[in-house]
Amino acid sequence: MTANCPVRPLAMAVVVLLGVCASAQAADKAPSDKELIASALRAAPPGVAKDATVVVADAQGKMRTLREGKNGFTCMPDNPTTPGPDPMCMDKNALEWASAWMAHKPPPAGKIGLMYMLEGGTDASNTDPYATQPTASNHWIKTGAHVMVVGADASFYDTYPKSADPDTSAPYVMWAGTPYQHLMAPIK
Template sequence: MRTPLILSVSLLLLAGAGAAAAQEDDAKLIKSAESAAPQALSSQAAIYAMNDKGEMRTLREGTNGWWCMPDSPATPGPDPMCGDANSMEWAMAWISKKEPPKGKVGFMYMLEGGTDASNTDPYATAPAEGNNWIKTGPHVMVVNGMDVMAGYPDKADPDTSQPYVMWPGTPYAHLMIPVK
């Protein structure tokens, strides 16, 4: 009779430990996500985490219309980001390889930087011949604003210390503006 009780108590303890670990992991993800934008904005933003299948999980509901996502463990360095509602529509179009919404310019923060990415291939996951791998420090982005990008450099190998167009010639072209 004591064995089932001991087993039940052990399972409850394990479940409690798992829940505590998940809360601690979520707290780390929220802290990472909040680092992408000014605290006054990120502390009130919805926080989402994406799994390796591109599915979103809400870590915290927001109150100001902005969203943030933590650093992606699939990338070599920190890349948390925050944005407005229009930028989320743009980002979801990019992630799902669909056309971005028309007429919806968005704004995003990446104050931790975007450590490594191809400047020409929106889906590159590692440096390769011709995909122009770059490093970008802390920056903000204007997405889905083709008119805003007129006159900014759109070379494959930009000077990332100055404003430039990332992913030029693709539907996901956006203006990168360094902030430090």
């Protein structure tokens, strides 16, 4: 993958926020590309996964394409260093949204994106888009299998709960009141 690939900023965001990219492991324990692809494809429904691009990042965030896709979705495998399964698959607009988040820039207007995390989720702050670990004030939560809607107008999010300590078994807004608020919709 070239250095100017649009997925690269997303990878950095995912490393910091969700820990979705595969971490460097001891050489004798590193998963094979086939295993990484299988993990990544479990993030989305089969109809999406079958034609998605699959990428993986090393510990420094350098991206490597494991499989080229043709449907505009990009999937990343589980990060074995985080609790629970957390592979992720997202459309082009979600890639742009995540890139804006990572750059601390406003998300693109009028571009609603979709992310799948059907294998589960990771622990994250529900209030701080840049938190990397729990604190007494950042409302750390555990997410399960879900989809995320990003980039919608604020009025869309106003129709869902925005509690700092949400019921994660029902749809809720994560990072409410920030430019990066998004809908978390549980699947299971």
